[in-house]
Amino acid sequence: MKSFDMKNIDPGNLGDMPLDDFKSLGNRFVEWICSYFGDIASYPVLSTSKPGDIRNALPGNPPEYSESFNDIIKDLDNIIMPGITHWNHPNFNAYFSNTGSGPAVLADLVTAALNVNVMLWKTSPSATELEETVMEWMRQLLGLPDGFFGMIIDTASTATFTSIVAARENVPGLNIRLKGFAGVEGLKPMILYCSDQAHSSVEKGAVAAGIGLENVRKIKSDENFSIITSELEKNIRADINNGKLPFVVVSTIGTTSTTSIDPVPEIGRISRKYGLWHHVDGAYAGVVSIVPERRSLMDGFENVDSYVTNPHKWLFAPIDTSLIFYRDPEKVRSAFSIVPEYLKTAESSETIDYMNYGIQLGRRFRALKLWFILRYFGRQGLINRLRDHLRISLMFRDFIEESEDFELMAPVPFSVICFRFNPGRKISDEDELEKINSDLMEKINSTGKLFLSHTKLRGKYIIRYAVGNINTNEDHIKKAWELISSSAEAGS
Ligand SMILES: Cc1ncc(COP(=O)(O)O)c(C=O)c1O
Incomplete structure (x- = not known):
């Protein structure tokens, strides 16, 4: 047998x-x-980099030979750090504020070292069984009904897409999984319902599942930005009468712009009445049902088929950590499972092989960070932190409400405050208000002391202040308000 040529291999330069x-x-x-965490408040929250700054500071060609870590760390500090927007900063109040907490960062280090792929039980029994355990813990903590099956997934977007596919396959007599859309004779347009406040991931899920954007019905929301259930039912009926095929309704607990809550119990009843799958998107706010006085968020879950919530938003887990729960996991398994010969195992009849419940084969060992978080903080520690976020958010809401120069633009059921500057509450021209408020937000963000984001609500430009970082406290709220109000006054 011919041996390989060692001519071009340096045996002293192998291995890790x-x-x-x-x-x-x-x-x-x-x-x-530790220095980063200790000094984080001194960094500008929002990076001041201009497009291309970082790329231009990096070599265009890959390194030919090994480089020293001294040089790598120097570049991390001097090139990469200036281009970081500090999501872990207590004044990161844009989008949904979140946290990569200490215990979870340590877990991610161990996860990388173990480098486990949680596709089959056999490919790491501990990873699978820890995931089963922490998901059951989470089910109990959140107050989901007995029997819901949970797993960890990368993002809420993937979770919602997966649920839409499961809902599509749940329609009797279609079997699009097998035949494709073209293979189902006389297939009617399949219709998905959500509110006009639902996250774009719902539409993306409809795109990826082959449903088509034209078949997404965005149902009108009321003055609190919650779906109007009579409109939902009216639309379902009209679609049935027009020869369409309604198949899934998506409710949201904590919509992206205002954190409004859809009436899950009523939507569940309507879904059941028409035989539709009911998916609930609690990506941001779902974790709040851990707090006993907010447990009512789980009302109506007897009529929910799938539910997503993201610890990488408000439960102190670094991205990506999203939890998807199914009432009947068999429906998801039968929608997705394909087991080629090389993935067959002797234990499969008595174990969970998570690869069967979605699109991914390879899966990270994400249960470890959830386990570290749950054990390090404990239920009481989590409740305490969430409660305090809820409390200080109301403080911020009160600052807005008590000022004659600001307007509160939506109710505050959780930890996001939607507001705008309107001196003396006298300006009624929306274009002028948009200009004033977008300038104000830019001005505040450019200080590096605070990072806010915006949205539009029924044509009105609104600034959002989101609380959710583990280190954000009352003092941050007061200083943020001082900065916002003084910047507004200086500009008016
Ligand atoms: C209500 C809601 N659903 C879904 C998502 C998407 O989350 P992910 O980034 O985990 O896909 C978001 C993101 O902010 C959201 O606000």
Whole structure:
């Protein structure tokens, strides 16, 4: 047998980083992270980089030979850090504020070291069984009905897409999984319902599942930005009468713009009445049902088929950590499962192989970070932190309401406050108000002291202040209000 030529291989230059180097560098990076966490408040929250700054500072060609970590760390500090927008900053109040907490960061380090692929039970029994365990813990903590099956997925967008496919396959007599749309004779347009406030991931899910954007019905919401259920039912009836095929309704607990809550119990009843799948998107606010006085968020879940909530939004987990729960996991399994010969195992009849419940084969060991978070903070620690966020959010809401120069633009059921500056509440021209408020937000964001984001509600430009970082406290709220009100006054 011909042996391979060693001519171009340097045997002294094989293998991984030596363990001694790993240890000293590992210690150095833990120090680095500690300094970062300790000093985070001194960084500008929003990066001041201009497009191309970072790319232009990086070499266009890959390194030919090994480089020293001293040089790598220098570039991390000097090139990468200036282009970081600090999501872990207590004054990151844009979008949905979130946290990569200490215990979860440590878990991610271990996860990378173990490098487990949680596709089959056999490919790491601990990873699968820990995921089963923490998902059951989460089911109990959230107050979901007994028997809901949960798994960890990358994002709410994937979870919603997966649920739409499961809903599509749940329609009797179609079997699009097997035949494709073209293979179902006389197939009527399949209709998905959500509110006009639903997240864009619902539409993306409809695109990816082959439903088509024209078949997404965005039902009108009321003055509180919650879906109007009579409109929902009216639309379902009209679609049936017009020869369409309604198949799924998506409700939201905590919509993206205002965090409004759809009436899940009533939507569940309507879904059941017409035989539709009911998916609930609680990506941001769902975790709040851990707090006992907010447990009513789970009312009506007897008529929910799938539910997503994201610990990477408001439960102190770094991205990506999203939880999807199914009432009947068999419906999802039968929609997705394909097991080629090389993935067959002797244990499959008595174990969970998570690859069967969605699009991914390879899956990260995400249960570890959830486990560390739940054990480190405990239920009481989580409740306490969420409660305090809810409390200080109301403080901020009160600052807005008590000012004669600001307007509160939506109710505050959770930790996002929608407001705008309107001196003396006298300006009625929407274009003028948009200009004033977008200038104000730019001005505040450019200070680096606060990062806010905006939305539009029924044509009105609105600034959002989102609370959710584990280190955001009453003091941050007061200082944020001082900065916002003084910037507004200085500009008016
Ligand atoms: C209500 C809602 N659903 C879904 C998503 C999408 O979340 P993800 O980034 O996990 O896909 C968001 C993102 O902000 C959201 O606000």
